[in-house]
Amino acid sequence: MKILVPVKRVIDYNAKPRLKPDGSGVDLSNVKMSLNPFDEIAVEEAVRLKEKGVAAEVIVLSVGPAKAVEVLRTALAMGADRAIHVQSDEAVEPLAVAKILKAVAGEEQPGLIILGKQAIDDDCNQTGQMLAGLMGRPQGTFASQVVVDGDSVLVTREIDGGLETVKLALPAIVTTDLRLNEPRYASLPNIMKAKSKPLATRTPADLGVDVTPRLATVKVAEPPVRGAGIKVADADALAAKLKDMGVA
Amino acid sequence: MEYDVVIVGGGPAGLSAAIRLKQQDAGIRVCVLEKGSEIGAHILSGAVVDPRALDELIPDWRERDCPLAAVPVTDNRHWFLTKNGKFSVPHWLTPGWMHNKGTYTGSLGNLCRWLAAQAEELGVEIFPGFAAAEMLYDEHGAVRGVATGDMGVGRDGQPKDDYQPGMELHARYTLFAEGARGHLTKQVIAHHALDAASQPQVYGLGLKELWDIAPHKHQPGLVIHTQGWPLSDAYGGGFLYHQADGQVALGFVVGLGYRNPHLSPFGEFQRWKQHPEIRRCLEGGKRISYGARVINEGGWQSVPKLTFPGGALVGCAAGFVNVPRIKGSHTAMKSGMLAAEAAAAALSAGRGGDALDGYEAALRSSWVAKELRMVRNVQPLIARFGAILGTALAGVEMWMRTLGMGLPYTLAHHSDRGLSRKDAARPITYPAPDGVISFDRLSSVFVSNTNHEEDQPVHLHLADPALPIDRNLPLYGEPARLYCPAGVYEVTGQEEGDPRFVINPQNCLHCKTCDIKDPAANITWVTPEGGGGPNYPNM
Ligand SMILES: Cc1cc2nc3c(=O)[nH]c(=O)nc-3n(C[C@H](O)[C@H](O)[C@H](O)COP(=O)(O)OP(=O)(O)OC[C@H]3O[C@@H](n4cnc5c(N)ncnc54)[C@H](O)[C@@H]3O)c2cc1C
Numbered sequence: 001m002k003i004l005v006p007v008k009r010v011i012d013y014n015a016k017p018r019l020k021p022d023g024s025g026v027d028l029s030n031v032k033m034s035l036n037p038f039d040e041i042a043v044e045e046a047v048r049l050k051e052k053g054v055a056a057e058v059i060v061l062s063v064g065p066a067k068a069v070e071v072l073r074t075a076l077a078m079g080a081d082r083a084i085h086v087q088s089d090e091a092v093e094p095l096a097v098a099k100i101l102k103a104v105a106g107e108e109q110p111g112l113i114i115l116g117k118q119a120i121d122d123d124c125n126q127t128g129q130m131l132a133g134l135m136g137r138p139q140g141t142f143a144s145q146v147v148v149d150g151d152s153v154l155v156t157r158e159i160d161g162g163l164e165t166v167k168l169a170l171p172a173i174v175t176t177d178l179r180l181n182e183p184r185y186a187s188l189p190n191i192m193k194a195k196s197k198p199l200a201t202r203t204p205a206d207l208g209v210d211v212t213p214r215l216a217t218v219k220v221a222e223p224p225v226r227g228a229g230i231k232v233a234d235a236d237a238l239a240a241k242l243k244d245m246g247v248a
Numbered sequence: 249m250e251y252d253v254v255i256v257g258g259g260p261a262g263l264s265a266a267i268r269l270k271q272q273d274a275g276i277r278v279c280v281l282e283k284g285s286e287i288g289a290h291i292l293s294g295a296v297v298d299p300r301a302l303d304e305l306i307p308d309w310r311e312r313d314c315p316l317a318a319v320p321v322t323d324n325r326h327w328f329l330t331k332n333g334k335f336s337v338p339h340w341l342t343p344g345w346m347h348n349k350g351t352y353t354g355s356l357g358n359l360c361r362w363l364a365a366q367a368e369e370l371g372v373e374i375f376p377g378f379a380a381a382e383m384l385y386d387e388h389g390a391v392r393g394v395a396t397g398d399m400g401v402g403r404d405g406q407p408k409d410d411y412q413p414g415m416e417l418h419a420r421y422t423l424f425a426e427g428a429r430g431h432l433t434k435q436v437i438a439h440h441a442l443d444a445a446s447q448p449q450v451y452g453l454g455l456k457e458l459w460d461i462a463p464h465k466h467q468p469g470l471v472i473h474t475q476g477w478p479l480s481d482a483y484g485g486g487f488l489y490h491q492a493d494g495q496v497a498l499g500f501v502v503g504l505g506y507r508n509p510h511l512s513p514f515g516e517f518q519r520w521k522q523h524p525e526i527r528r529c530l531e532g533g534k535r536i537s538y539g540a541r542v543i544n545e546g547g548w549q550s551v552p553k554l555t556f557p558g559g560a561l562v563g564c565a566a567g568f569v570n571v572p573r574i575k576g577s578h579t580a581m582k583s584g585m586l587a588a589e590a591a592a593a594a595l596s597a598g599r600g601g602d603a604l605d606g607y608e609a610a611l612r613s614s615w616v617a618k619e620l621r622m623v624r625n626v627q628p629l630i631a632r633f634g635a636i637l638g639t640a641l642a643g644v645e646m647w648m649r650t651l652g653m654g655l656p657y658t659l660a661h662h663s664d665r666g667l668s669r670k671d672a673a674r675p676i677t678y679p680a681p682d683g684v685i686s687f688d689r690l691s692s693v694f695v696s697n698t699n700h701e702e703d704q705p706v707h708l709h710l711a712d713p714a715l716p717i718d719r720n721l722p723l724y725g726e727p728a729r730l731y732c733p734a735g736v737y738e739v740t741g742q743e744e745g746d747p748r749f750v751i752n753p754q755n756c757l758h759c760k761t762c763d764i765k766d767p768a769a770n771i772t773w774v775t776p777e778g779g780g781g782p783n784y785p786n787m
């Protein structure tokens with residue numbers, strides 16, 4: 001079985017986003033970029049499935065500018081086998097990414113596609129679900145455990161008030177939650193090996209996908225500045241304050 | 249893993265050495281270790297860069313999209329600040345080499361990112377996110393390489409699930425390019441007594457912010473240096489450089505030889521920004537980033553022996569800063585190149601593990617040596633011109649560490665560690681930050697994008713854990729609370745009569761001040777897990 005893992009290059013989770021002066025988006029010049037944390041978890045899960053002998057090959061794919069190759073190399077260093085870079089200098093919306101993934105899945109025929117539940121830059125939480133819809137395949141989202149069992153997969157999902165386990169027929173789409181695993185550190189020898197692993201370059205056009213944006217951003221604004229907090233001496237004082245505020 | 253040359257540190261010195269090695273012989277196997285999460289993540293500088301070394305390394309850099317080319321310095325000013333006003337020091341009063349002719353202003357971090365791309369194109373292997381944590385010696389006592397730090401070790405020292413042991417990197421030559429106060433450099437210098445014949449190194453702490461300023465105030469290419477207010481208990485001064493994209497890099501350097509334990513370099517920097525002349529530039533703008541890093545201020549007389557069996561020191565690890573010009577990047581690059589040339593020659597002669605004497609000789613007869621030696625004579629030269637040059641003299645002196653610098657014989661540097669008793673020193677109170685122009689430490693660290701894995705051993709080692717409370721607190725009020733630019737050190741519980749020394753290592757900016765300034769040399773900075781620390785943008 002092949003596993004396909006789509007990975008996105010996003011603003012690093014340590015970086016403090018700044019808005020462009022015209023409010024058209026986040027200013028990404030001089031900002032550290034890295035592999036979306038949820039995608040790192042997805043790569044880790046796929047590599048573990050390969051190490052367990054469940055998967056034969058892990059393919060990572062990124063849609064993005066030339067620099068997206070950096071996150072593909074990171075994923076390869078973690079243990080993925082080969083990479084596909086779908087070159088696009090424009091921002092690509094979730095629906096277009098899902099269409100690209102569908103086209104690649106048609107060529108590669110993966111048994112599992114593991115995505116992050118959301119990308120931390122635009123927090124859309126859509127690509128996995130859209131892909132499942134487009135492909136007409138089952139989805140297990142917000143996974144905290146993934147167990148492949150013959151020709152199906154058991155996905156434990158984090159839902160309000162507990163855990164839900166669903167059984168999906170393969171091929172299936174899984175999206176990862178934070179607690180699925182703890183991604184490994186790439187070791188120096190593996191980083192070196194990653195440099196010579198195969199990396200194919202494609203374009204949306206040669207996959208037959210039109211990535212023209214369908215959404216227009218009206219405005220991006222900073223959250224309102226929080227007022228100064230207060231310090232309370234002890235728990236009683238806190239309880240009294242909360243009562244005063246009508247919270248408790 | 250085996251290499252011909254391992255380079256510790258991906259700053260201007262390390263990257264220039266790597267490029268030069270590959271230019272000499274593409275077959276040389278070179279790797280660069282960088283503790284920051286990416287190249288440039290830990291680089292903090294002004295910077296006004298003299299392109300002399302870059303011209304020699306990559307002559308067509310201006311045509312190769314090098315970000316430094318964007319803003320040539322076009323207007324160079326020196327101000328002497330009084331509490332509410334300023335005197336401009338006329339141009340003709342300052343020596344020609346201080347005019348910044350032909351220099352460029354921009355982000356040294358971005359220059360390093362560009363240099364790293366050039367190096368990788370030549371086949372250099374660059375490993376960001378890996379700290380060189382340990383020295384490796386062979387059975388003859390020659391440096392045999394370094395080992396990277398373990399990853400995935402808990403605060404208690406026990407391996408966690410994601411434990412990844414460090415790797416040994418062996419090399420025929422190891423170049424130490426860790427910058428000022430390198431962690432391994434310090435060990436190498438001690439092990440081989442490299443500083444036996446030189447003056448002790450002394451340092452300044454440089455604090456810096458990056459601002460987007462109001463467009464109508466922005467004059468790309470204008471660079472300003474200030475001296476005078478608000479410092480009275482320390483040497484130092486400020487800089488304000490108008491760079492690309494509507495941004496201004498501004499900072500403040502405080503000589504760490506100050507004796508008043510109530511002094512806070514951070515507090516002085518924040519106060520300096522409130523000077524009407526500085527404030528005026530910042531009003532209506534927005535702070536983007538903050539950081540701090542020590543800078544060598546010992547000058548030529550503090551440069552140690554550079555070579556030892558199996559390796560050499562390059563860049564600020566050795567300390568080639570031209571102090572009156574506050575420039576060390578061009579000399580760092582040149583020293584890296586000279587070390588690379590010597591290493592390439594030695595490798596092609598089949599050597600390895602011996603001392604690169606060719607580098608020591610080449611450096612000491614290079615323009616780096618000439619430039620640093622000349623600075624030593626600036627002081628008496630200007631002094632001869634008398635009172636009319638008083639302001640100019642001060643303009644130079646601001647960046648000079650001691651009055652002895654430049655005399656035909658060298659006066660000893662005092663160690664940076666000495667402090668007066670707290671009762672014997674003038675108390676200093678700093679104005680509360682206004683949150684617009686001046687800020688507190690924590691909101692500042694926030695915009696440095698600093699992050700360390702929290703569950704890891706504390707990377708700030710106390711030789712005697714009781715000393716901060718038993719000795720430093722009663723004598724000096726525990727100065728670490730004030731000199732650390734990131735609020736890593738706190739004393740809590742004083743009101744309850746149960747003072748405790750608290751270390752918040754996850755805030756550490758890797759500036760190295762605590763390793764230098766603790767009066768009892770009680771604090772040792774070691775490398776935390778690779779990838780931790782600040783994530784500076786274009787700093
Ligand atoms: C990339 C990323 C994505 C994440 N996404 C999700 C997600 O989708 N869903 C999810 O559930 N989690 C997510 N998390 C994890 C989540 O952010 C943290 O686990 C959670 O915020 C931890 O909260 P806490 O209350 O345990 O502790 P803390 O973060 O320590 O505290 C939270 C708050 O408590 C208050 N507080 C703390 N101490 C005091 C004090 N002494 N006095 C007064 N107030 C105090 C402060 O307001 C503070 O902000 C994500 C984390 C990351 C890194």
Ligand SMILES: Cc1cc2nc3c(=O)[nH]c(=O)nc-3n(C[C@H](O)[C@H](O)[C@H](O)COP(=O)(O)OP(=O)(O)OC[C@H]3O[C@@H](n4cnc5c(N)ncnc54)[C@H](O)[C@@H]3O)c2cc1C
Nearest residue numbers: 257259260261283293294295296380427454563564576577
């Ligand atoms: C506030 C300030 C302003 C300055 N202004 C100017 C200026 O205007 N012009 C100018 O020319 N110079 C200026 N300088 C000086 C200049 O920044 C330095 O001379 C120059 O950066 C030295 O280069 P380097 O490569 O030797 O060291 P650094 O630039 O310090 O680089 C060292 C690198 O090695 C890494 N490293 C260190 N230890 C390890 C380890 N154990 N393992 C892995 N990696 C490690 C560090 O993370 C860092 O990336 C200024 C300095 C400061 C602090």
Ligand code: SF4
Nearest residue numbers: 732756757759760762
């Ligand atoms: S802990 Fe030491 S090295 Fe870290 S920021 Fe504070 S003074 Fe600098």
